[in-house]
Amino acid sequence: MKEYLKLRSWIRLRFSYFFWGLFFMLLSALFNSVSLTAVVPLIDRVFSKKEIVLQKNLPPFLMAKGERFTALLNSFPPLVILKWLLLIIILLLLLKGFSTFYQVYFMRHFGQRAITDLRNRLYGHLQILSLDFFYQGRLGELMARITYDVGLLETAISEAISNLIFKFLTVLLYLFILFFISWKLAFFSLFVLPMLSFPILRIGRHLRKIALLLQKKMADLTTILQEKIGSIQIVKAFTAEEREKAIFSQENEKFFRLMLKQIKRISLLSPITEFLGAGGGAFLIYFGGKEVLSGRLSTGVFLLFLVALFSIISPIKGIATANAQIQAGASALPRIFEILEEKNEVVEKAMAKELPGLKEIEFSRLSFGYQKKEILKDINLKLKAGEAIGIVGSSGVGKTTLINLLLRFYDPTDGAILINGEDIKNFKLKSLREKIGLVTQEPILFNDTIRNNIAYGKPEAIEEEIKKAAKIANIHTFIETLEKGYETIIGERGARLSGGEKQRIAIARAILKNPPILVLDEATSNLDSESEKLVQEALSRIMKERTSLVIAHRLSTIRNVDLIIVLKDGRIEEQGTHQELINKKGLYYHFYQLQGEETG
Ligand SMILES: Nc1ncnc2c1ncn2[C@@H]1O[C@H](COP(=O)(O)OP(=O)(O)OP(=O)(O)O)[C@@H](O)[C@H]1O
Numbered sequence: 376m377k378e379y380l381k382l383r384s385w386i387r388l389r390f391s392y393f394f395w396g397l398f399f400m401l402l403s404a405l406f407n408s409v410s411l412t413a414v415v416p417l418i419d420r421v422f423s424k425k426e427i428v429l430q431k432n433l434p435p436f437l438m439a440k441g442e443r444f445t446a447l448l449n450s451f452p453p454l455v456i457l458k459w460l461l462l463i464i465i466l467l468l469l470l471k472g473f474s475t476f477y478q479v480y481f482m483r484h485f486g487q488r489a490i491t492d493l494r495n496r497l498y499g500h501l502q503i504l505s506l507d508f509f510y511q512g513r514l515g516e517l518m519a520r521i522t523y524d525v526g527l528l529e530t531a532i533s534e535a536i537s538n539l540i541f542k543f544l545t546v547l548l549y550l551f552i553l554f555f556i557s558w559k560l561a562f563f564s565l566f567v568l569p570m571l572s573f574p575i576l577r578i579g580r581h582l583r584k585i586a587l588l589l590q591k592k593m594a595d596l597t598t599i600l601q602e603k604i605g606s607i608q609i610v611k612a613f614t615a616e617e618r619e620k621a622i623f624s625q626e627n628e629k630f631f632r633l634m635l636k637q638i639k640r641i642s643l644l645s646p647i648t649e650f651l652g653a654g655g656g657a658f659l660i661y662f663g664g665k666e667v668l669s670g671r672l673s674t675g676v677f678l679l680f681l682v683a684l685f686s687i688i689s690p691i692k693g694i695a696t697a698n699a700q701i702q703a704g705a706s707a708l709p710r711i712f713e714i715l716e717e718k719n720e721v722v723e724k725a726m727a728k729e730l731p732g733l734k735e736i737e738f739s740r741l742s743f744g745y746q747k748k749e750i751l752k753d754i755n756l757k758l759k760a761g762e763a764i765g766i767v768g769s770s771g772v773g774k775t776t777l778i779n780l781l782l783r784f785y786d787p788t789d790g791a792i793l794i795n796g797e798d799i800k801n802f803k804l805k806s807l808r809e810k811i812g813l814v815t816q817e818p819i820l821f822n823d824t825i826r827n828n829i830a831y832g833k834p835e836a837i838e839e840e841i842k843k844a845a846k847i848a849n850i851h852t853f854i855e856t857l858e859k860g861y862e863t864i865i866g867e868r869g870a871r872l873s874g875g876e877k878q879r880i881a882i883a884r885a886i887l888k889n890p891p892i893l894v895l896d897e898a899t900s901n902l903d904s905e906s907e908k909l910v911q912e913a914l915s916r917i918m919k920e921r922t923s924l925v926i927a928h929r930l931s932t933i934r935n936v937d938l939i940i941v942l943k944d945g946r947i948e949e950q951g952t953h954q955e956l957i958n959k960k961g962l963y964y965h966f967y968q969l970q971g972e973e974t975g
Pocket residue numbers: 510745746750768769770771772773774775776777816
């Protein structure tokens with residue numbers, strides 16, 4: 376319960392709905408038990424044609440009133456009683472129906488509102504978390520937490536808690552009826568209740584453990600699905616279908632076996648309770664029957680007793696189920712809180728400023744490593760607004776890492792990046808990233824129309840702007856050839872486009888945003904010379920009049936930049952213009968020669 380209350384620190388719980396639900400719940404339980412009691416005079420007066428007698432154990436002040444009331448009832452002819460009581464019972468049940476409706480409606484409103492808010496909270500928090508978080512964890516597990524765990528919580532909050540209260544209330548009312556009729560019989564019959572609850576409690580404990588394991592297994596399955604369906608092309612290309620099928624079916628089988636365990640226990644719950652209940656019931660009918668035969672109890676009252684007793688079984692079972700669901704929800708809660716409590720590695724300072732117009736970018740004594748291993752060491756670099764710089768180096772040397780730091784996807788372990796002489800940590804994240812247009816190494820597109828993909832950084836862009844950006848990126852002509860043009864849906868991750876097309880759409884997206892700083896991580900993907908030329912053209916067009924950082928795998932891209940730096944072992948090994956570096960006959964020259972051989 377403590378866990379559940381902790382929810383309040385993350386979302387606003389609308390308790391007013393909860394209390395209205397409770398109110399109607401009370402009404403519903405009341406109408407139910409009163410309509411049940413109305414059966415007594417019906418049976419005694421109409422079917423057994425006897426006088427209705429009052430229980431002798433009423434307090435004195437009720438006794439007088441009660442006797443007058445029964446006398447009144449007895450004075451009516453049975454037929455009148457039959458008509459009126461049936462009418463009253465129907466009316467009561469109608470009222471009960473209304474109350475039940477509002478009870479369920481309000482309670483579920485309370486729960487669903489909370490869950491919806493929680494999902495928003497979770498998604499919102501994920502948007503804020505640094506890249507690091509997503510790369511270290513398994514995406515599938517994250518998905519499982521947001522779907523499966525939140526689902527468990529949903530059942531707990533929107534059904535189980537109200538069920539628990541309602542069933543508890545019903546049990547109390549029935550208990551009252553039972554004890555009112557005959558405390559001896561009630562006491563006797565309730566002697567079996569502890570016997571009932573013992574096995575149920577035990578099973579409940581097991582169920583909680585199994586629920587936890589099921590969550591884990593579901594996460595495993597989701598991870599496999601995500602990964603392997605997402606990379607289906609590789610699976611097929613390496614003819615690993617059979618192997619993947621086997622791996623999946625193995626995990627699926629484990630889930631199945633665990634599920635069976637759960638099913639076994641859940642389905643054991645009701646027969647066990649029912650059997651024990653029936654055993655107790657037989658005893659009861661024997662003793663109660665003797666009371667009726669001896670005239671100490673009227674048939675109607677005894678029947679009411681039996682009905683109340685049997686009716687108590689179902690809510691008790693309901694309590695057990697609701698309890699199990701609440702436990703399952705409670706086990707999901709810490710996993711949800713874990714995400715919500717996940718700290719952001721890259722934090723924005725409280726006093727962060729807007730980034731003013733760009734004059735200069737400087738990397739100063741910059742060092743960085745993802746975990747222990749140092750990737751970049753003591754990088755010093757300065758570029759003025761309007762300049763273009765090319766970054767070269769062998770694969771894995773840390774080129775992408777360098778620009779990840781500029782966008783503050785990560786923070787340096789030592790040194791700093793300064794803009795206009797001020798640490799970028801002093802600027803608002805939004806303000807910093809707004810100024811940078813990023814074309815990533817692997818173009819990342821959404822499963823949406825081409826138009827929306829290009830306009831992602833500027834949703835309010837008009838038709839003309841979008842087309843203009845596409846033209847600069849050399850992709851407009853291609854888009855026009857498509858049947859639906861800019862409205863073409865491009866499939867997940869742009870699956871229906873070629874590498875070059877994706878890249879040029881990503882470039883158009885960066886252009887449309889019209890940022891003062893441009894960061895291009897040129898892809899190594901093998902573009903044919905035609906599309907390479909198109910991409911090259913697009914790049915050189917947009918690098919004009921902007922401050923650009925270009926990671927180049929094809930050295931021709933950066934032939935005309937102001938400065939080229941060559942990274943080796945995390946340090947700047949060489950720097951200079953293209954011609955200077957060629958003359959130097961160092962590492963750059965070496966790369967240049969290699970590429971020369973490749974292309975011709
Ligand atoms: N999120 C990460 N966590 C841990 N290590 C990482 C992470 N991203 C990259 N690395 C490692 O950091 C090193 C530098 O990676 P980076 O992506 O910067 O290389 P790169 O120079 O861009 O290479 P390429 O030319 O192949 O794109 C690599 O050894 C890589 O394995």
